[in-house]
Amino acid sequence: MSEYERVRGGKLKLKGESDKPKKRKRKEKKISKTPLVDKDAQSHGNWWKTTKVEEITGSVAIEFGSRTYVKALDNGLFTLGAPHDEGEGPSPEEILTAVMISEKKVAFKSGYDKYLRVEKDGTVTGRSDAIGAMEQWEPVFQEGKLALQGYNDCFLSVDPDDDAIIARTKKAGPEEMVTIRSHITREINPLKDVPTEEQGDIKQIEVNYVKKFQKFQDKRLRISKEDTKELEKAKQEGAFHEALLDRRSKMKADRYCK
Structure with a gap:
């Protein structure tokens, strides 16, 4: 029997196969990295809604209602632009540059390289070359809504008669509610505050x-x-x-x- 056992030799060996026992490799669990989709941003041409002051920087657009934005005119005035289709972002003349001034205040520059300010009659113009007290705006966030307060303590709104952009009301109502949308790249991480x-x-x-x-x-x-x-x-x-x-x-x- 001993000679038979030596001849039988166990399992079939293939050419080039080692006698050493194979180490089992641990299978690493694949972590699903499904990207978080911002459907609201997608419906606005990937311009996402800001929710705090520090997010209002770089290229932004001020939206009234649904997909209608503040539009700069070549005479230094502003009006409400035409409504955009779903999935479409703001037009070039509706894009502003936001500049952080402090933890609470920002300034906005139009595509004509002029800063937005409130005139004495409450009209919003874009004719300033530098940032002063009249060019500063305070974003007021409350209960998921936003209103922009000018230096005159009045809130940004639209004149119902001619769609001109004004700041004449000291109380923020539905007509003064805006959405400031940003186009800068952001990292969406819903778990950043989770241990x-x-x-x-x-x-x-x-x-x-x-x-x-x-x-x-x-x-x-x-x-x-x-x-x-x-x-x-x-x-x-x-x-x-x-x-x-x-x-x-x-x-x-x-x-x-x-």
């Missing part, structure tokens, strides 16, 4: 916290095998972290659990 441990699905979050708090005597992760439905329920009820700690304590895998 690293909180990123991922329920299972991944539990693994993240185990890695953070586990006592690594044997360098092996101890993950609860209980159903994660209880964790999902706890998250909805606001007791997510307590539930995670309870699961880790049952596994005796947390340095804060006795």
Whole structure:
């Protein structure tokens, strides 16, 4: 039998195949990087809606209503441009350059290289070569809405008689609500304010916290095998972290659990 065993030699060997056992390669989990789509920006030619003062810089457009923008005229006045189709951005004469002056105030320059200001009669013009007190605007954000306040404490609006751009009303109502759209490149990251441990699905979050708090005597992760439905329920009820700690304590895998 011993000679037979030597001849049989086990499994078939192919030419060039090594006798050394093959190491199994770990398959890395592919993280889905599905880009976040801003449908509102897409419908405006990829001009996105600003939501805070520091975003109002570079190329911008001031929108009244839906896809109608403040338009510069060659005589230094401004009017409301014609409505654009869905998916279309503002025209060149409707594009302004925003300049941050302070944490609260900005200035706007037209395509004619002149700064917007409010005249004594409340008319908005673009004839200034430099930024002074009259060329400064304060974006006022409140409850997801925006109004632009001029140096005269009046808000930007449209004259209903001739579509001229004015600032004559000291109280911001529906007619004074605007949207300032930007075209500068931005990185959309919905998780930027979410702690690293909180990123991922329920299972991944539990693994993240185990890695953070586990006592690594044997360098092996101890993950609860209980159903994660209880964790999902706890998250909805606001007791997510307590539930995670309870699961880790049952596994005796947390340095804060006795």
